[in-house]
Amino acid sequence: MDETPSYPPIEPTDFDLIVVGTGLPQSVIAAAASSAGKSVLHLDSNSFYGSHFSSLNLDEFSSFLTSQSAVSSSHPNPPSSVAADAADYVALDLKTRPMYSDVEITSHSSDPLEHSRKFNLDVSGPRVLFCADAAVDLMLKSGASQYLEFKSIDASFVCDADGRFSTVPDSRAAIFKDRSLSLTEKNQLMRFFKLIQGHLASSDEAENDSNARISEDDLESPFVEFLNKMRLPPKIKSIILYAIAMADYDQDNIEVCKDVLNTKIGIDRLALYQSSVGRFPNALGALIYPIYGQGELTQAFCRRAAVKGCIYVLRMPVIALLMEKESRHCKGVRLASGQDIFSQKLLVDPSFVVPVLVAPSQPDCMPESSQVINLVDAKQKVARGICIMKSSLNPDVSNFVFVYPPRCLYPEQVMAIRAVQIGSNLGVCPSGMFVLYLSTLCNDATQGKELLQAAIKSLFTLPVSGNPENSSSVHSENMEEVKPTLLWSALYTQELVMGSFESISSTSMPDGNLNYNVLLDATVKLFHQMYPQEEFFPETTSPENFEDDDGLSLES
Known part of the structure; x- marks a missing residue:
């Protein structure tokens, strides 16, 4: 019919x-x-x-x-x-x-299904916008920003195999507040950021200060080599590479790295991150997310x-x-x-x-x-996952991003896994629930699902006796932490x-x-x-178009 x-x-x-x-x-x-x-x-x-x-x-x-x-x-x-x-x-x-394969949708509870219409799940998640990136500039220039509202992403973390989160120190204030960093590590990170800022400032000046600029040879070299040259410890190097510069592949393993990040691109990404912090008064950090x-x-x-x-x-x-x-x-x-x-x-x-x-x-x-x-492009795919739970993965924040650097879940993990957790205050799920998006590049569906399932295993506990309604979380095996109970999940592989x-x-x-x-x-x-x-999008003096940063609606 x-x-x-x-x-x-x-x-x-x-x-x-x-x-x-x-x-x-x-x-x-x-x-x-x-x-x-x-x-x-x-x-x-x-x-x-x-x-x-x-x-x-x-x-x-x-x-x-x-x-x-x-x-x-x-x-x-x-x-x-x-x-x-x-x-x-x-x-x-x-x-x-x-465009999608190996779709696997699993429901462990009736709660999400009973509130189906209250969800707004992103097919292309996880996604966020940097406050100073091209998408924000385009929305302001085109006038599309008048149809949107955003909220700030509360925090950015690096996650380990046990599901523990470490804060990404993305500003001078964040470095001083971070209790997980030693005084030596804080000084090393501060000196590195100061070097980057000096290089960027000298690039913008009419008369370049050659002493402040990073050499052309270093700019064309792999970013990981430049970080090693700066003698940064592995922990800080990993934060810079995968949580701020957003490298996808294991940069220390040239044999498996399909996209070696050079220093120039790495510095440009650090500059985007740092220029996004504080651009909008109501944004706590560098990242924002559209309501709904x-x-x-x-x-x-x-x-x-x-x-x-x-x-x-x-x-x-x-x-x-x-x-x-x-x-x-x-x-x-x-x-x-x-x-x-x-x-x-x-x-x-x-x-x-x-x-x-x-x-x-x-x-x-x-x-x-x-x-x-x-x-x-049959050579590469994206594995995506969505999880629904009743409690936040981090009890202190609702909306945050985090990354699993390569090799942190298991030795054969050669790709970073990116994730965004969003709460109900952004209009994506019913009150009292949270949505987690995960993604990773992969060669095939088997590799992609293995990566995502390893991440999910580190974050969640499956319902006990198939009855998750009695509790929103259960204790992990070592009884040291409480992990949220997974209510619903979807795993799928997307063609590039x-x-x-x-x-x-x-x-x-x-x-x-x-x-x-x-x-x-x-x-x-x-x-x-x-x-x-x-x-x-030609420039116009029409009042429909916004001419400054105030044109972007951000809720506090």
Whole structure:
């Protein structure tokens, strides 16, 4: 039975740009193109905004992962509602590929399920924003910030195999307050930060102080070698590498490290972290999180695009691409309603398998001659996990980030594991519950799940006798600490897909980073490839746009 809603025809039928899927990159480009005066049609087969960047309730989340991990299939192709130009183009079925695999959802308690609609779970978690990063600047410049509210992340930690947290000393005040550091370690860390600040200050000055600058040879060397040269002890070196500079791979093991962080990039990341501390008066540290979840970012840019004239249609699958027979260029899409919509530029969700019409050897060559572009990067994936519990992993704070550095859980752990815990005061779960997001890069699902399960084992205790309702936590084996009881969990492996600029452009899947900077850099680059003569969100004196940091709404 066809469940596609009955829609009236879309008018007009010609647009400058058609965007399929409301993920964050698509929504940013739709808003930027609309701001540049382009006519934009934005379509999504889902009933909600955000796609792979959405925040969903428990039922929606489970359904979305299940549907996106199913075997690809093409939609039935109804007769076209446009016949006049049918001789000039052909319709090629548009298929999807699974973006998630090894989905494992486990419920140990009925409590989360009974409050399903009160959850807003991030499909792309864990995610936070640095107060001084590119995403915040983009929201302020575009005006999307007026549709968002944020709260501060309370703390940042490094976690060990026993689930114990150590504070990340990310400022001068934090270093002095940290009781886990010895006086010698505090002095070493202070001297290192002073060196970094002196280098950054000399880089900004018109007349560079060569004595304050780090040499070019050191800047191009691996960051871990530079830290060893500074004679920093292993504990501090690990904090700098994995909790502040956000390295993903074991930097001490070149044989397994797929991404060696050089000193220049490491220093840039330290600068971002430190410049984020204190940027907003109501932010306690360097990081913030949107109220109601990361999916609010996508909706903010969609609202911004709608204000500029972008037309939105949800629950409307695109079933085929319309390709010109002679030029083999895309000229539009066919909707599930049967209507053909035309545009010279098309931007699609990364889950689509894009067909390409091969040059005809015969004048009557038909769509069977088509090929597909597969953009999946099979060499790397992201393993993600979500856990729900009734008590905080750290009784002193509700909203915080933490990292498991490589080799801290077991010797073969070559990737860092990142995590964010969010409480009900951010509107992501019912009162009295907490949501934990985990992620790690991995080569395959087996490796990814092994990493996440090791982290979960260090943090939680499974319900006793299948009856978690009697207590929110139970004692760990050594009886020295109390670990929260796991009520509900989801583990899944996500494909990594990079954006592509062709006659049909495609955006990227969520990456393995904690923030959006790399993803947004790729999105800006894609926009300029699509519209090389247009400015990305031109400056305006409109009161809708905010001109300073006060334009970002932060709740204390």
